[in-house]
Amino acid sequence: MAKLPTPQALMSSRPAFPDKAWLDIKPEFAPGSYCYPAKKETMELLHMPNPHDWDPSAEDWNLPDNWEKILCDAFEERLEKHRSLKLFMDICVRCGACADKCHFFLGTNDPKNMPVLRAELLRSLYRRDHAMLGKLLGKRIGARSWDKEVVKELFYYAYQCTECRRCSLFCPYGIDTAEITAIVRELLHEVGLGIHWIMDPVKNCSFTGNHLGIQPHSFKEIVEMLADDCETVTGIRPKTPFNEKGHEILFITPSGDVFADPGIYTFMGYLLLFHELDLDYTFSTYASEGGNFGSFTTFNMAKKLNAKMYAEAERLGVKWILGGECGHMWRVINQYMGTYNGPAPDNMVTPVSPFTGTVFKNAASTKMVHIAEFTADLIQHDKLNLDPSRNDHIITTFHDSCNPARAMGLLDEPRYVLKAVCNNFVEMPENTIREQTFCCGAGSGLNTEEIMELRMRSGMPRGNALRYVQQKYGVNHMACVCAIDRATLPPLANYWAPGVTVSGLHELVANALVMKGESKRTMDLRQEDLPNVAEDDDAAQGEGQ
Amino acid sequence: MRAIDIFRKHKDEVTRLWTESVFKTYPLETTGFLRTKQDPFGNPVGHMTKEAAAALYDAVIGESVDIEDTRKALDRFIKLRAVQKFTPSQGLGVFSLMKPLLRTHVLPELLIKKKLHDYLEAESRLDSLTLLAFDMYVKDREILAESRITEIRNQYAQLARWAQRLNAASPLAVEDQGAEAEMHSTEGQGSV
Numbered sequence: 001m002a003k004l005p006t007p008q009a010l011m012s013s014r015p016a017f018p019d020k021a022w023l024d025i026k027p028e029f030a031p032g033s034y035c036y037p038a039k040k041e042t043m044e045l046l047h048m049p050n051p052h053d054w055d056p057s058a059e060d061w062n063l064p065d066n067w068e069k070i071l072c073d074a075f076e077e078r079l080e081k082h083r084s085l086k087l088f089m090d091i092c093v094r095c096g097a098c099a100d101k102c103h104f105f106l107g108t109n110d111p112k113n114m115p116v117l118r119a120e121l122l123r124s125l126y127r128r129d130h131a132m133l134g135k136l137l138g139k140r141i142g143a144r145s146w147d148k149e150v151v152k153e154l155f156y157y158a159y160q161c162t163e164c165r166r167c168s169l170f171c172p173y174g175i176d177t178a179e180i181t182a183i184v185r186e187l188l189h190e191v192g193l194g195i196h197w198i199m200d201p202v203k204n205c206s207f208t209g210n211h212l213g214i215q216p217h218s219f220k221e222i223v224e225m226l227a228d229d230c231e232t233v234t235g236i237r238p239k240t241p242f243n244e245k246g247h248e249i250l251f252i253t254p255s256g257d258v259f260a261d262p263g264i265y266t267f268m269g270y271l272l273l274f275h276e277l278d279l280d281y282t283f284s285t286y287a288s289e290g291g292n293f294g295s296f297t298t299f300n301m302a303k304k305l306n307a308k309m310y311a312e313a314e315r316l317g318v319k320w321i322l323g324g325e326c327g328h329m330w331r332v333i334n335q336y337m338g339t340y341n342g343p344a345p346d347n348m349v350t351p352v353s354p355f356t357g358t359v360f361k362n363a364a365s366t367k368m369v370h371i372a373e374f375t376a377d378l379i380q381h382d383k384l385n386l387d388p389s390r391n392d393h394i395i396t397t398f399h400d401s402c403n404p405a406r407a408m409g410l411l412d413e414p415r416y417v418l419k420a421v422c423n424n425f426v427e428m429p430e431n432t433i434r435e436q437t438f439c440c441g442a443g444s445g446l447n448t449e450e451i452m453e454l455r456m457r458s459g460m461p462r463g464n465a466l467r468y469v470q471q472k473y474g475v476n477h478m479a480c481v482c483a484i485d486r487a488t489l490p491p492l493a494n495y496w497a498p499g500v501t502v503s504g505l506h507e508l509v510a511n512a513l514v515m516k517g518e519s520k521r522t523m524d525l526r527q528e529d530l531p532n533v534a535e536d537d538d539a540a541q542g543e544g545q
Numbered sequence: 546m547r548a549i550d551i552f553r554k555h556k557d558e559v560t561r562l563w564t565e566s567v568f569k570t571y572p573l574e575t576t577g578f579l580r581t582k583q584d585p586f587g588n589p590v591g592h593m594t595k596e597a598a599a600a601l602y603d604a605v606i607g608e609s610v611d612i613e614d615t616r617k618a619l620d621r622f623i624k625l626r627a628v629q630k631f632t633p634s635q636g637l638g639v640f641s642l643m644k645p646l647l648r649t650h651v652l653p654e655l656l657i658k659k660k661l662h663d664y665l666e667a668e669s670r671l672d673s674l675t676l677l678a679f680d681m682y683v684k685d686r687e688i689l690a691e692s693r694i695t696e697i698r699n700q701y702a703q704l705a706r707w708a709q710r711l712n713a714a715s716p717l718a719v720e721d722q723g724a725e726a727e728m729h730s731t732e733g734q735g736s737v
Binding site (some may be wrong): 010012013016021025028100105106108111165169214221258259260261262315431432449450456461462463467487490491495496533 | 554566569570571572573574575578579582584585586587588589590593605621624625628630634635638639641642643645687689692693695697699700701702703704706707710715
């Protein structure tokens with residue numbers, strides 16, 4: 001009879017020294033660590049290449065017969081099209097500066113999640129066909145051939161990268177590993193491999209405007225419901241202008257903030273702020289999704305979805321676009337929009353704040369201003385009547401959302417606004433904020449619930465830093481400027497630092513905003529009682545008696 | 546010499562060895578990093594493992610520790626093990642790896658001093674701590690499962706409210722069907 005194994009034997013998940021090289025150890029597709037595949041119908045509707053049914057946990061992914069040729073040709077085409085890609089493939093010296101900077105690596109301890117090795121998955125294929133030494137020496141210098149296991153491996157790790165670019169901050173050559181991931185995803189799409197959580201919103205954004213595919217009239221009704229809620233809280237019902245021509249500004253924000261809790265409160269914040277300013281603006285139902293789901297798939301899809309912004313700005317005849325709190329939206333705008341769809345339509349001009357006269361020269365090319373810049377400028381010019389004591393019950397920290405921080409340098413404006421509307425502000429540790437911010441762990445289309453376990457792993461470095469300030473300084477709130485953050489940080493905080501709530505910046509702005517003609521605020525935008533106000537009332541009643 | 550003094554003498558060595566055996570549950574290529582980098586935010590896994598090792602050892606040897614403090618020190622570590630790619634037994638089995646270390650490094654000296662009883666008590670405390678960790682582990686997994694449900698609900702929070710309002714406002718079945726159809730068309734997606 002066999003003996004029961006000892007705990008040590010049960011624990012040994014690997015031999016003392018692995019019998020295979022790191023590149024040959026293949027990932028295991030365990031539930032909770034991969035996303036569900038895109039539906040065939042969705043891919044067909046979008047005219048994506050080689051749509052087919054497949055299952056990531058299955059042995060056979062039903063790749064098209066000539067899959068290897070498709071991938072090799074597609075790779076070659078990208079190398080010719082994007083000189084940056086060729087450079088990134090050639091220039092890396094594998095110094096390892098990026099190795100321990102990735103939140104996925106820190107959370108999973110999987111060597112292939114080191115950005116250098118994740119890129120090496122593609123680079124090894126590059127060497128075989130495109131590098132002289134690789135052609136001559138093959139495996140000895142790290143070249144390898146395509147096979148179906150390699151395709152699976154590429155899929156596994158391309159969707160364990162949130163394209164946050166923390167690694168590229170530390171790369172002495174400035175290699176943008178996020179772009180390598182983007183190219184890998186693009187290659188995989190050539191053989192029909194995509195994920196549901198990205199492709200369905202892409203479909204909806206393509207056909208309807210917002211990521212859930214809600215028809216324009218319904219979308220408008222939902223926004224009006226939020227305006228009703230604003231009235232319940234403040235006594236003022238803000239206007240909700242839609243698709244109106246002739247306004248100065250078009251406002252575009254992620255549609256997640258119209259549908260999802262707690263993003264809706266940030267949206268209410270925008271409505272109240274704009275109403276108080278009497279801003280000359282309109283929403284668009286066609287360009288109602290600022291976040292670019294296409295940027296998680298292919299260059300062309302990103303371009304297509306991005307085109308709606310300028311198309312709508314031109315149709316509605318606005319002078320410039322004000323953009324809401326979003327992550328990838330701003331990366332696309334700052335880094336790719338000019339190439340995709342520039343220059344801006346002729347009716348657009350360099351944005352000027354109608355209230356302060358500030359010229360946003362930084363937006364001279366894109367004609368798009370981030371709302372944190374806009375509001376910071378208003379506060380700087382004392383244009384808002386703010387009562388930060390309404391937020392006194394929270395001690396907040398600020399999570400720099402990866403893309404605004406690293407792709408547009410939006411570091412101080414949100415902090416400036418936050419400090420103006422909250423009296424209690426605490427920074428997280430230095431190497432977890434600003435340019436070095438840790439990702440929420442679910443960006444680039446990975447905030448889907450089937451990989452919640454993986455998200456808790458990859459978000460651990462952020463959760464860990466949050467937990468630190470919670471325990472040390474009593475932080476009970478985290479503000480952010482990204483819709484993915486607002487969706488994904490609440491479960492992350494609940495896991496790693498329970499008791500910390502999450503909100504967008506403009507939810508806190510609107511809570512502190514003293515509006516003309518408003519009724520006495522007794523609750524915040526979430527319709528939760530404001531503790532400090534209740535005490536005042538008791539005191540006032542006591543005096544009266 | 547009291548038994549606890551003998552235990553204390555071996556703390557550094559046993560916690561170091563235990564930490565290393567935990568690191569060995571990760572791929573070989575990454576254990577060097579876990580072992581050497583000291584930054585609590587640059588190497589969170591290393592930091593939380595070392596914190597857990599010290600707290601675990603103190604509790605096992607019978608230092609007068611507050612159970613809440615021990616729980617707090619183990620919390621991060623167990624949360625980590627609960628979401629990493631381990632089976633539950635691999636996740637929590639690391640606690641059992643303390644026993645062979647104690648038997649090799651502390652037991653012989655205790656036997657010479659005829660303090661076997663103290664040693665057995667320490668092992669029993671380790672068992673209790675493993676049970677405590679088991680509770681925490683299961684709770685963490687439950688949080689994880691709840692998070693998935695809450696997230697699905699939150700993604701459609703406004704949509705559900707709107708659909709309910711439509712139902713309440715209109716007695717016409719046709720409109721009700723319309724709202725339902727629209728809800729169905731959005732299945733399986735989330736917020737941005």
